[in-house]
Amino acid sequence: MNFARTTCVIFIAILGALVLSACGPRAEQGGNLDVTVLSISPEPAAVGDAVITLQVRDIAGNPVSDATILVKGTMTHAGMQPVIVGTEARGAGKYVTEGFRFTMGGDWVIIVRATFANGATAERRIDLKGVQGEIKMGMKSDKPKDGN
Amino acid sequence: MAVLRNQQTRQRDLLNVPVVGRFLRWKHARTSMQAVLLAVSALILYDGFWGPQLAPKNLAGVLPWVHWRGFVVLALLIAGNLFCMACPFMLPRRLAKKLFPADRPWPTFIRSKWLAIGVLLVFFWAYEAFDLWASPWLTAWVALTYFVAAFAIDGIFKGAAFCKYVCPIGQFHFVHSMVSPLEVKVRQPDICGSCPTKDCIKGRYGPVAEPSLRHSGTSRNPDERDKPRQAQVSHLLRHSRESSPRAGARNPSSDEQRPQAGMREVTKSPSQPARSVAMPAGLQLVQSGCELWLFQEGKVGNMDCTFCLDCIQACPFDNVGIQLRAPTSEFRRLDQWHSGVGTLVKRADVAALVFVLVFAAFVNAFGMVAPVYVLEQWLATQLGVTSEPVVLGILFIVGLVALPFVLVTAAAWSSRALVGGNETLAATATRFSFAFIPIALGMWLAHYGFHFLIGALTVIPVMQSFLADFGVPILGDPQWELAAIVPEAWLVPLELLLLELGVLVSLTAGYRIARSRQSSAARAIRCLLPWAVLIVALFFTGAWLMTQPMEMRGTILG
Numbered sequence: 001m002n003f004a005r006t007t008c009v010i011f012i013a014i015l016g017a018l019v020l021s022a023c024g025p026r027a028e029q030g031g032n033l034d035v036t037v038l039s040i041s042p043e044p045a046a047v048g049d050a051v052i053t054l055q056v057r058d059i060a061g062n063p064v065s066d067a068t069i070l071v072k073g074t075m076t077h078a079g080m081q082p083v084i085v086g087t088e089a090r091g092a093g094k095y096v097t098e099g100f101r102f103t104m105g106g107d108w109v110i111i112v113r114a115t116f117a118n119g120a121t122a123e124r125r126i127d128l129k130g131v132q133g134e135i136k137m138g139m140k141s142d143k144p145k146d147g148n
Numbered sequence: 149m150a151v152l153r154n155q156q157t158r159q160r161d162l163l164n165v166p167v168v169g170r171f172l173r174w175k176h177a178r179t180s181m182q183a184v185l186l187a188v189s190a191l192i193l194y195d196g197f198w199g200p201q202l203a204p205k206n207l208a209g210v211l212p213w214v215h216w217r218g219f220v221v222l223a224l225l226i227a228g229n230l231f232c233m234a235c236p237f238m239l240p241r242r243l244a245k246k247l248f249p250a251d252r253p254w255p256t257f258i259r260s261k262w263l264a265i266g267v268l269l270v271f272f273w274a275y276e277a278f279d280l281w282a283s284p285w286l287t288a289w290v291a292l293t294y295f296v297a298a299f300a301i302d303g304i305f306k307g308a309a310f311c312k313y314v315c316p317i318g319q320f321h322f323v324h325s326m327v328s329p330l331e332v333k334v335r336q337p338d339i340c341g342s343c344p345t346k347d348c349i350k351g352r353y354g355p356v357a358e359p360s361l362r363h364s365g366t367s368r369n370p371d372e373r374d375k376p377r378q379a380q381v382s383h384l385l386r387h388s389r390e391s392s393p394r395a396g397a398r399n400p401s402s403d404e405q406r407p408q409a410g411m412r413e414v415t416k417s418p419s420q421p422a423r424s425v426a427m428p429a430g431l432q433l434v435q436s437g438c439e440l441w442l443f444q445e446g447k448v449g450n451m452d453c454t455f456c457l458d459c460i461q462a463c464p465f466d467n468v469g470i471q472l473r474a475p476t477s478e479f480r481r482l483d484q485w486h487s488g489v490g491t492l493v494k495r496a497d498v499a500a501l502v503f504v505l506v507f508a509a510f511v512n513a514f515g516m517v518a519p520v521y522v523l524e525q526w527l528a529t530q531l532g533v534t535s536e537p538v539v540l541g542i543l544f545i546v547g548l549v550a551l552p553f554v555l556v557t558a559a560a561w562s563s564r565a566l567v568g569g570n571e572t573l574a575a576t577a578t579r580f581s582f583a584f585i586p587i588a589l590g591m592w593l594a595h596y597g598f599h600f601l602i603g604a605l606t607v608i609p610v611m612q613s614f615l616a617d618f619g620v621p622i623l624g625d626p627q628w629e630l631a632a633i634v635p636e637a638w639l640v641p642l643e644l645l646l647l648e649l650g651v652l653v654s655l656t657a658g659y660r661i662a663r664s665r666q667s668s669a670a671r672a673i674r675c676l677l678p679w680a681v682l683i684v685a686l687f688f689t690g691a692w693l694m695t696q697p698m699e700m701r702g703t704i705l706g
């Protein structure tokens with residue numbers, strides 16, 4: 001078997017492996033954290049400042065009150081600056097975002113990252129579809145298109 | 149005089165730029181660039197199939213849709229078709245050429261741009277219908293499909309059939325590189341006129357270590373190395389002055405390249421005679437000629453040119469360069485016969501390709517602003533349709549086929565009505581289609597440039613995260629806050645500037661095209677008027693789109 005044929009076999013093998021293994025996307029890791037969005041103000045979610053109230057529990061269902069919770073808001077497409085804010089604990093596993101802003105209309109993903117007292121971390125992703133945009137016919141938006 | 153002209157040509161030649169020129173002359177320059185992009189493609193495939201399925205955190209979400217698109221349109225603006233030059237899909241395709249006969253001629257009935265237009269339409273529709281921008285997994289599938297298609301098609305068919313007739317990305321680059329400032333072209337036509345071998349199209353044959361003119365000097369001193377070539381060039385110039393200056397201007401595929409005694413036909417192809425090559429017995433191909441059948445002596449402009457540099461490598465007289473030109477220079481040569489392309493003003497398929505890409509620039513941008521959702525909801529309600537792909541399909545057929553057809557036909561009819569003449573509407577539309585390329589490039593630049601400028605740095609945290617997932621966090625913790633490379637306040641003015649440049653160059657090109665057919669400037673302006681109205685209307689549409697709030701929804705209906 002000459003070099004070219006060997007390379008071909010390798011190429012086709014890689015291709016086959018890719019095809020076989022690519023039958024479905026990898027499942028998202030949920031992490032050992034249960035996060036529920038209790039409310040988003042204003043309701044429904046729209047471009048602009050927003051306050052998100054979260055309920056955070058561990059996998060046993062116990063409220064997590066002593067963690068540092070960071071909220072990262074990003075969109076389903078690449079290339080925008082995510083919105084990363086801290087939260088204020090309100091007790092009984094409730095956390096409220098500080099300074100969060102929906103910068104664009106569309107489908108958002110809220111990633112909640114908890115850092116526990118012992119340094120361990122956990123993440124949870126929440127999909128938030130259809131954040132309302134703003135339509136201005138023929139006028140320049142006074143709000144940024146993307147990023148901050 | 150000829151010497152002076154030669155010096156001027158060489159001064160405007162990218163191959164004479166230090167470092168860059170030396171690199172591009174290197175035989176493995178293209179392969180090395182392709183290898184880099186192949187490695188990047190492998191990362192995209194891996195992360196797309198196995199990585200986190202959130203586009204902003206995945207290399208398949210970031211690299212193709214933010215960086216690659218931004219780089220290619222910028223490259224078209226400042227240089228030329230650099231993506232095709234470094235195309236990673238060509239490496240497996242080259243392997244296919246070695247493994248399989250690849251000797252079938254491309255079927256005559258699809259030897260045009262119509263198939264590529266169909267693929268382009270499907271791609272633009274699929275991009276929105278299946279949210280390719282939001283799915284690393286589907287993006288990886290698109291890339292994999294590309295590799296397989298290039299491998300399969302060029303493993304069966306001769307030449308670069310995939311590039312010339314199928315590849316939608318290639319068509320995008322072929323069309324928009326018509327206004328790029330660089331062109332691969334002959335330096336001194338006189339030399340080609342006397343060239344006995346036409347290696348630029350046929351390829352160079354010989355033993356592997358062929359002692360050709362190009363390789364005859366082993367000295368690292370360019371002057372020393374070039375002496376034999378210079379002597380040969382001088383001889384050819386003398387010879388060319390004695391004979392007809394355009395004696396060799398015909399495509400060598402025709403009558404002058406019949407196999408001679410002692411030679412055997414290695415690729416017999418009556419349907420693609422440009423590749424009819426006679427190979428001296430006992431020799432082998434050591435350097436390909438142009439696989440897109442662009443014979444340098446008759447090559448005009450950038451249409452179908454992948455910047456593969458095979459002609460530069462093959463020319464034994466170093467008579468092909470990458471030369472600087474005015475962005476509108478190609479529009480003066482539309483009536484000229486183009487080797488491997490034909491006469492552009494007679495290519496309705498090329499004109500259709502141009503118009504699809506022109507309107508796609510606006511429809512594609514329309515897909516990312518808020519008003520599109522209002523329109524789609526309205527359309528779905530009116531038609532009683534709940535399927536998003538169907539609604540998008542209707543919008544794309546209207547936006548990329550029906551609307552362009554109506555507007556272009558109206559402009560062609562008005563233009564003819566204003567100045568008279570017996571040119572058909574199709575011929576008029578074909579002629580003026582090329583004037584729309586600059587405004588289209590302006591729109592693509594504004595759109596893709598926007599994504600690139602606001603997201604260029606997002607690749608850093610994604611790469612940090614990618615390596616961390618592998619257990620090698622050598623780049624540190626992901627810095628997700630990294631994104632833009634310019635202040636956001638610059639974006640809209642920059643986008644409008646690009647659009648304005650586009651409209652100005654389009655109007656200039658349109659005037660040149662009109663003037664080439666009309667006896668006076670006044671008649672040319674009248675002839676141009678309907679087209680200018682359409683160009684300016686597109687400009688205002690683009691400006692309106694760029695000032696709309698962006699909105700990216702995966703699910704539109706419901």
